Amino acid sequence: MSVKPQVDYTLYLVTERSLLPNGHEFLTHLESCLKGGVTLVQLREKNLDTRPFIDLARKTKEITQRYNVPLIINDRVDVALAVDAEGVHVGQDDMTLAQVRNFIGPNKIIGVSVNNVKEAQDAISGGADYLGIGAVWFTSTKKLSKKPLGVDGVQAILQAMGDANVQTVAIGGINQQNTPQLMAKTSVDGRHLDGIAVVSAIMSSTEPEQTCKDFAGVVRHYVNKCAKSGTPIQEQRDTKEMIENIIKLVPTIRQKGPLVHHITNNVVINDNANATLALGASPIMATHPEDVKDLAAVNGAMVLNMGTVDETITNAMVLAAQENVTHGNPVIFDPVGAVATNLRKKVSARFLQECEFTVIKGNAGEILGLAGKGGKSRGVDSVGTDDESIAAQAVRELAKKHKCVVGMTGVIDYISDGQRVIALENGHELMASITGSGCMATTVVGCFAASKLFRKLGHSIGNHCGVWNVLISDFCHNIDTVFTDHAFITTLNIASELAAKREDVQGPGTFRSALIDELYKLSKAPETIRSAARMRWLDLV
Numbered sequence: 231m232s233v234k235p236q237v238d239y240t241l242y243l244v245t246e247r248s249l250l251p252n253g254h255e256f257l258t259h260l261e262s263c264l265k266g267g268v269t270l271v272q273l274r275e276k277n278l279d280t281r282p283f284i285d286l287a288r289k290t291k292e293i294t295q296r297y298n299v300p301l302i303i304n305d306r307v308d309v310a311l312a313v314d315a316e317g318v319h320v321g322q323d324d325m326t327l328a329q330v331r332n333f334i335g336p337n338k339i340i341g342v343s344v345n346n347v348k349e350a351q352d353a354i355s356g357g358a359d360y361l362g363i364g365a366v367w368f369t370s371t372k373k374l375s376k377k378p379l380g381v382d383g384v385q386a387i388l389q390a391m392g393d394a395n396v397q398t399v400a401i402g403g404i405n406q407q408n409t410p411q412l413m414a415k416t417s418v419d420g421r422h423l424d425g426i427a428v429v430s431a432i433m434s435s436t437e438p439e440q441t442c443k444d445f446a447g448v449v450r451h452y453v454n455k456c457a458k459s460g461t462p463i464q465e466q467r468d469t470k471e472m473i474e475n476i477i478k479l480v481p482t483i484r485q486k487g488p489l490v491h492h493i494t495n496n497v498v499i500n501d502n503a504n505a506t507l508a509l510g511a512s513p514i515m516a517t518h519p520e521d522v523k524d525l526a527a528v529n530g531a532m533v534l535n536m537g538t539v540d541e542t543i544t545n546a547m548v549l550a551a552q553e554n555v556t557h558g559n560p561v562i563f564d565p566v567g568a569v570a571t572n573l574r575k576k577v578s579a580r581f582l583q584e585c586e587f588t589v590i591k592g593n594a595g596e597i598l599g600l601a602g603k604g605g606k607s608r609g610v611d612s613v614g615t616d617d618e619s620i621a622a623q624a625v626r627e628l629a630k631k632h633k634c635v636v637g638m639t640g641v642i643d644y645i646s647d648g649q650r651v652i653a654l655e656n657g658h659e660l661m662a663s664i665t666g667s668g669c670m671a672t673t674v675v676g677c678f679a680a681s682k683l684f685r686k687l688g689h690s691i692g693n694h695c696g697v698w699n700v701l702i703s704d705f706c707h708n709i710d711t712v713f714t715d716h717a718f719i720t721t722l723n724i725a726s727e728l729a730a731k732r733e734d735v736q737g738p739g740t741f742r743s744a745l746i747d748e749l750y751k752l753s754k755a756p757e758t759i760r761s762a763a764r765m766r767w768l769d770l771v
């Protein structure tokens with residue numbers, strides 16, 4: 231009798247032959263994936279009759295066996311038994327775990343799909359070998375019956391499992407762009423995903439070997455980090471390298487022209503749209519809740535600015551945050567005037583409770599206030615702190631609490647991912663004399679974040695099941711892209727320095743126009759950033 235195989239769950243390929251690129255043959259594609267580092271394969275066939283399914287499973291197993299990779303069969307115990315596959319994967323509506331175990335015996339692997347803590351606990355007590363937790367995000371591969379969990383939902387399931395002896399993979403909407411975020415945010419206190427299960431991003435890849443290498447590298451990076459330290463330690467990367475990344479990414483915004491959906495305040499709509507255009511992205515300033523769902527399907531990033539507090543708009547913003555999260559889009563939140571009035575305190579608390587943000591960016595009063603460090607706002611103007619260590623603690627604690635990147639703008643900008651804090655030192659005092667310069671910084675973060683997640687729609691807006699591709703940027707290997715996105719505020723700060731130096735700038739009015747011009751010029755000639763950028767890491771205890 232065979233023994234249960236040791237399984238490496240790092241990169242779990244779930245097949246879907248209809249997604250293969252033109253000219254790619256399934257078994258050849260599969261072999262490339264195995265060469266690239268797929269560690270587990272699930273044959274998932276929804277429309278194949280039993281005999282051809284068994285034939286295909288046999289051919290698949292011949293290849294997986296050569297690479298010493300276990301083969302799991304989706305749903306069909308009979309097919310698994312016929313080819314002596316290493317295991318079976320079942321969902322909540324399939325044969326029960328106990329029934330499957332009865333049929334295939336103790337030495338085969340059984341995986342179970344789970345979408346909440348109760349399903350996870352039942353699967354664990356029923357003796358599942360691994361859990362497929364999902365869907366993390368919206369996916370066009372399968373019609374989902376339940377709302378996607380988001381990264382926080384996955385993390386909640388992992389945390390509730392304690393030290394249960396079961397392996398876990400996440401599934402649904404996972405691509406190279408969002409894998410770092412998924413792995414980093416779910417690796418907490420020693421608990422982490424053991425791997426990711428991926429369908430379309432691998433099956434539709436024209437370079438499957440390289441794609442799999444990239445995926446596996448990122449997952450291993452986080453699993454190893456988490457194993458060593460409980461929660462992965464993020465290094466202070468060389469600032470020169472970060473500046474070079476900014477320079478490289480600036481032109482990609484114009485090349486890709488991603489949609490950046492803003493729901494922003496009445497005062498800054500026009501300036502925010504123009505700053506978006508100056509960088510080469512495409513602004514849409516829609517506020518109606520009915521627009522929100524359709525836009526989330528095509529959006530590169532969502533910028534939410536709570537400056538104009540109004541119940542309908544607040545509801546639209548909460549919905550927009552949630553919809554964009556289910557599509558895996560970055561959501562940037564600017565809590566304008568968050569602690570200025572009781573109403574704003576209530577509204578900002580609602581946002582933080584109901585939404586999952588990628589980035590929160592505010593001025594000192596807002597961030598200190600949200601972090602409970604006594605920040606105040608006079609109207610929407612900031613009353614901040616001159617104490618760098620207080621500023622740094624505030625961004626770091628808020629980022630840790632909300633599992634996102636937090637930035638505080640001011641004379642010096644402070645940014646944290648919950649561990650590291652970096653200070654950006656560029657900028658000009660005239661920024662404080664025009665309205666909405668902080669909101670413009672939020673827009674800039676949105677444009678950079680969006681440039682790495684650009685969707686080409688195969689069907690019209692509104693067709694959620696439309697065929698779309700995520701064009702993965704050169705930066706997908708950059709494991710802490712979300713953090714460095716925020717450092718892109720430097721671009722706006724440098725634009726402000728260049729604008730203030732111009733002879734035609736006489737004061738705030740001319741400065742405002744010049745700022746947009748200089749942002750536009752930087753987007754065309756980003757090398758200027760190299761000598762101008764000033765940033766430094768803070769060493770905190």
Ligand SMILES: Cc1ncc(COP(=O)(O)OP(=O)(O)O)c(N)n1
Nearest residue numbers: 244304319320321322343362401427
């Ligand atoms: C690894 C992994 N996780 C989840 C699923 C989904 O399985 P199921 O709920 O049975 O849905 P179908 O795959 O049958 O559509 C999976 N297949 N693999």
Ligand SMILES: Cc1nc(C(=O)O)sc1CCOP(=O)(O)O
Nearest residue numbers: 364365369371402403428429430
């Ligand atoms: C097969 C499957 N099961 C899911 C679940 O939520 O249980 S999501 C899903 C499809 C995942 O495809 P892709 O990687 O292309 O998003």
